[in-house]
Amino acid sequence: NAGVMQNPRHLVRRRGQEARLRCSPMKGHSHVYWYRQLPEEGLKFMVYLQKENIIDESGMPKERFSAEFPKEGPSILRIQQVVRGDSAAYFCASSPRQRSGNTIYFGEGSWLTVV
């Protein structure tokens, strides 16, 4: 039973390029969350999605960042025109239902380095 799968695990981009991070939730999970972990900091919530819907994107930067969770395929976190400050670990998590208290399961993260 595969867990939350993220790829790529490591990604290097030059300033101005685009970064695409993919997340496949656990089987049977329809809720996906993206978090960002900056060096020496905890995880910060970015966005919460269900299939084909963005439920809460209050943690997403207003520009350059977008997320989707299509009916088929993985969830994608897209960062356009990356800058050095985007360098971070990006974690995806999934849960089977919305009810609070339900455990969410994390992937192993995607480490983005902008050079």
Next chain:
Amino acid sequence: AQSVTQLDSQVPVFEEAPVELRCNYSSSVSVYLFWYVQYPNQGLQLLLKYLSGSTLVKGINGFEAEFNKSQTSFHLRKPSVHISDTAEYFCAVSDGSGGGADGLTFGKGTHLIIQP
């Protein structure tokens, strides 16, 4: 709004000694509380969680935590640590409102360093 404070950024402990990692939270409503562990270059793994009922919660790897509502704390403890416990530990809270993100608010983490 909810927040989590982990009072210690680093905790050095000798092997086989006991350890307590502190966590305080603030929330205007009832909360669910979690501790996650992150080993180097890996994702987060759930150690334990408090939803309701007994305030003493036992988790994996010999860890336990106690929910103290009056002190708004959820400190993590282990009676005897091992080298393999060296990791980053995150306390997290969910306010159970069911709205919005329904995700978690994390503390900044405590780096547990086990010394031989």
